[in-house]
Amino acid sequence: MKFFSLTTFLLLVAINVSAQTWNQDIAQIVYDHCGQCHHEGGIAPDSFTAYADASNNASDMLDEILDDHMPPWPANHNYTNFIGENVLTQEEINLIQAWMNADAPEGSGTPPPVPTYNDGYQLTSPDEIVTIPNYVVTSNQDVYRSFVIPSTSNENRNIGSIEFDPDNTEIVHHILAFYDPSNVSQQLDDASSEPGFPSNGGSFPSDEAVLIGVWVPGMGHTVFPENLAIVLPGGADFVFEVHYAPGSLGEQANVNMRLDYKEAPFIREVYHSPLLFHGWPSLQEPELFIPANTIQTFHEISVEAPVNLSLISVFPHMHLLGKTFKVYGLTPDEDTVRVIDVDHYDFHWQFSYTFPTLTLLPQGSRLYGEAMYDNTDANDDNPNNPPADVGLGENTTDEMMVCFFMYTVHFPGDEDISLVHVNNPPAAMPESLFVYPNPALDLVIVDIPNTIHNVSQVVLINQQGQIIEPKFDFGNGRMTIDTKNLTPGVYDVQVHSSKQIMTTRFVKL
Numbered sequence: 001m002k003f004f005s006l007t008t009f010l011l012l013v014a015i016n017v018s019a020q021t022w023n024q025d026i027a028q029i030v031y032d033h034c035g036q037c038h039h040e041g042g043i044a045p046d047s048f049t050a051y052a053d054a055s056n057n058a059s060d061m062l063d064e065i066l067d068d069h070m071p072p073w074p075a076n077h078n079y080t081n082f083i084g085e086n087v088l089t090q091e092e093i094n095l096i097q098a099w100m101n102a103d104a105p106e107g108s109g110t111p112p113p114v115p116t117y118n119d120g121y122q123l124t125s126p127d128e129i130v131t132i133p134n135y136v137v138t139s140n141q142d143v144y145r146s147f148v149i150p151s152t153s154n155e156n157r158n159i160g161s162i163e164f165d166p167d168n169t170e171i172v173h174h175i176l177a178f179y180d181p182s183n184v185s186q187q188l189d190d191a192s193s194e195p196g197f198p199s200n201g202g203s204f205p206s207d208e209a210v211l212i213g214v215w216v217p218g219m220g221h222t223v224f225p226e227n228l229a230i231v232l233p234g235g236a237d238f239v240f241e242v243h244y245a246p247g248s249l250g251e252q253a254n255v256n257m258r259l260d261y262k263e264a265p266f267i268r269e270v271y272h273s274p275l276l277f278h279g280w281p282s283l284q285e286p287e288l289f290i291p292a293n294t295i296q297t298f299h300e301i302s303v304e305a306p307v308n309l310s311l312i313s314v315f316p317h318m319h320l321l322g323k324t325f326k327v328y329g330l331t332p333d334e335d336t337v338r339v340i341d342v343d344h345y346d347f348h349w350q351f352s353y354t355f356p357t358l359t360l361l362p363q364g365s366r367l368y369g370e371a372m373y374d375n376t377d378a379n380d381d382n383p384n385n386p387p388a389d390v391g392l393g394e395n396t397t398d399e400m401m402v403c404f405f406m407y408t409v410h411f412p413g414d415e416d417i418s419l420v421h422v423n424n425p426p427a428a429m430p431e432s433l434f435v436y437p438n439p440a441l442d443l444v445i446v447d448i449p450n451t452i453h454n455v456s457q458v459v460l461i462n463q464q465g466q467i468i469e470p471k472f473d474f475g476n477g478r479m480t481i482d483t484k485n486l487t488p489g490v491y492d493v494q495v496h497s498s499k500q501i502m503t504t505r506f507v508k509l
Helices: 002-018 022-033 051-056 058-066 090-101 184-190
Strands: 128-131 143-149 157-166 172-180 210-215 228-232 237-244 255-261 271-276 294-301 309-317 322-330 336-342 353-361 366-375 402-409 434-436 443-447 455-461 472-475 478-482 489-497 501-508
Touching: 022 051, 022 090, 051 058, 058 090, 143 184, 157 172, 157 210, 172 184, 172 255, 184 237, 210 271, 237 255, 271 366, 309 322, 309 336, 336 353, 366 402, 434 501, 443 489, 455 472, 455 478
Parallel strands: none
Antiparallel strands: 128 255, 143 237, 157 228, 157 255, 172 210, 172 237, 271 402, 294 366, 309 353, 309 402, 322 336, 322 366, 434 443, 443 478, 455 489, 472 478, 489 501
């Protein structure tokens, strides 16, 4: 009996060891969760894609994982899911821990091939690149400077994709990009003898300026699906506010914004606004103030949604004392709309979190924010030693509580619009139909891919599943469907050809 027990034990050990080698299991986990930053030429200081490098750093790697610092994903994935989540499963953590405890063996055979990581731009062939003038930072304190780039077109354009690139991320704390249809920003720039003009951080450059985008370390590019876009008026100037971090005297950063424009007969406008912010009437406390040696929680409430809205992304922002930031909506019926729960906020890893599909915020709903700040010496990121009183401000050592949202006016069927493929496109996007105007009254027009030459049948399907064969005309890749006698509601359009069936959707008013 003792012999059997010892044999079984040794067999189990052998099986366990074989399952915790670099080549068999660990390499793929590291490629998937760490390699995007930790590879040769990546933004991280160490590469973990080769066995020798990973095994030499195994102890530090495990410490970072167990402390929930790596891989960087500050949001609670059990509350809401977003595109690009980088979260290790408990099984993966156990494998890495067992591998390290077994002295990180390489194993037999060869590891999986190392992926090709993209260290460059996501928008490789943009329609326009907007670059700020060369500016050398003139202070070692926080510097806020706004730069005006005159409009390059008098025609309205629709921003379908946007990407920021400050080439010196050591000194750039954040970037706010606006368009300004007035000449106020340009007048401020003209009055300054140096490039740009001083600003105070976070304020709009003029009453008519509109926010286009935000960049902080860790953020990637943004792509809007289908016919959604930020509408850029013709003749509007671009304005960049750049926050240069303390200690940047004599440094400079080449800051640019890459834009792709899209054309469509009907554009759904995207808005980018701080619907929750650290001032009246949103902030529910008298002021954002965290006394030394205290932990404080603050609350914000938005105004009621004037119409049904479709949320695209959410970006919560605090500074070094911030620890948690939870946002949710309450409908008029007291139903909860989960937005985000950043349960271990990290100032050094801030993201604009994009929903997998457009997310409905019903008319009359309010958004609620709750954030916790730790101004004690237990907070390793506390900028003051010993802790000091901290209040609202734009400096890194001050605090903020703001949450930006990208959203559009809701259309029925928005919940079926995927944001995954536009932000992580497959090798080949499937061909699709495009329908407009949407919503429709008397007719809709359906643009059909050039590869479809023969349409054999067109059907409409209403919300009750009833099939309707409408009157339509087809020619030159465009179909016109008579909708004036349809009952108001949502309809799926099915276009049948000899090789496939293609589907789109519209709303009949």
